[in-house]
Amino acid sequence: MPFDVAAIRAQIPALAAGSARFDSPGGTQTPQPVIDAIVAALTGPLANRGHTTEGERNAERIVTGARAALADLLGTTPDTVVFGRSATQLAYDLSRMLAKTWNPGDEVVVTRLDHDSNIRPWIQAAASAGALVRWADFDPATGELRPEHIEAQLSGRTRLVAVTGASNLTGTRPELASIAALAHAAGALFHVDAVGYAAHAVVDLAASGADTLVCSPYKFLGPHLGVLTGRPDVLESLRPDKLLPSSDKVPERFELGTLPYELLAGAHAAVDFLAGLDPEAQGSRRERLIASFAALEQHEHMLSKRLERGLAELDGITVHARSTGLAPILLFTVAGHQPAEVSRYLAAQGIDAPSGSFYAVEAAERLGLGAEGGVRVGLAPYSSPEDIDRLLAALAMLGRS
Structure with missing residues (x-):
């Protein structure tokens, strides 16, 4: 069956606040069973x-x-x-x-x-x-x-x-x-x-x-x-x-x-x-984790491609260091805007995408970004296509401003 992101989101109380959350590399939101x-x-x-x-x-x-x-x-x-x-x-x-x-x-x-x-x-x-x-x-x-x-x-x-x-x-x-x-x-x-x-x-x-x-x-x-x-x-x-x-x-x-x-x-x-992300998975917990992560990787890959295609259509966006084997984390900068400025703008639109070097100071320097770093977008099991579309629409509006 398809990855049921709606069912996952329904179990995470913090998402009721309404923000599109791209800050998961810094820490994910907590499902109700974990809280319980x-x-x-x-x-x-x-x-x-x-x-x-x-x-x-x-x-x-x-x-x-x-x-x-x-x-x-x-x-x-x-x-x-x-x-x-x-x-x-x-x-x-x-x-x-x-x-x-x-x-x-x-x-x-x-x-x-x-x-x-x-x-x-x-x-x-x-x-x-x-x-x-x-x-x-x-x-x-x-x-x-x-x-x-x-x-x-x-x-x-x-x-x-x-x-x-x-x-x-x-x-x-x-x-x-x-x-x-x-x-x-x-x-x-x-x-x-x-x-x-x-x-x-x-x-x-x-x-x-x-x-x-x-x-x-x-x-x-x-x-x-x-x-x-x-x-x-x-x-x-x-x-x-x-x-x-x-x-x-x-x-x-x-x-x-x-x-x-x-x-x-x-x-x-x-x-x-995590072992229940694929509700049809069976066997030991390890076997269910393997199946669930396979479903998660497919979901995150689909969202990553949707995001990359959308960013490629926008003027002034530079995506940094896109290697072949990737976790669903993307770093970008916007011409004419400091990363922190972009992050604040997105936050005002209800989109949480922080900026900086995120303690990867050597990598940020090597990429030529310095302490300002870039805007980081990370995906999680609760990330949705609607989140991606909100981000892309907000960046398009920034480009027109």
Whole structure:
């Protein structure tokens, strides 16, 4: 059956405000089942995890269920799912742990395509260990980050390669498996920032070749939270700073303090919501997620093409860095208008399309956009053809003004 965007939108209370929401790369709106799961966690008995009281059992059930759900989403196992405050925080934690194993003269590779949360933690960790930073460039004309861009920076001293799964600025999706093979051949670990990727495509940790990977549930209809996963042997080898009585088991050894149970309940519900995007999908939750993401990708591809065709018909619009493999994120500028001005104009028309570099400061500079960046349009499961048409009509009116 066709992707039922109306049924999805009906379950997202925030859309009743009437805006056309293109700000999903910065955070999606929340479905009612996710809200209900958070409320249920907070209104039921809760305590520190255990098996004696009802509150303890509720907490244990929430954590166990959330790990299983995120494992299904990421193609991994529950005992490798680590929760944290944000993907940025988890990247910092990971970088500090790995830096303990680096020596002066070792090297780490970062890219100019990435969000700063997959750049700065590695640069700062390298500095603490006396390691060197090697920069992989991308093609500013197309936005492509190709395996050869990474290969040119590898050496026998490379200890880590950090790459985005999907650029939060341009949508570019690098060839992760090919890059992973190059990194591993050099003896390096491969880290993937999947924050922009996991919202639009099925993640398979093993297929990607990632040794570690982070994502953020609030980018795929869940609450504000970060998730880290990785190969079991890699996680077992990492030794975080921790409190003496806290668990030394993986994944608990990485989770400092009591977990936010209500957010974990919401993340679990978000995964279940995603698994139901294709109501005809059957089988395990992982199988339903694969089918639902296939339907979502088809829906978002249709909307992306509608948007690209419409923008091509308008004068003065420049779309930046359109590579061949893309998440549904588009960056554009309008001749004669600053990006922030365009964003404010659209907001006045009830269209939420923010402007800036969105923490991808290196990418914005490489594209020649500087701190002003561009106007970013991102799609989500609740994006509709009517949203696209509203945006195009507003931009056409701007062009005539």
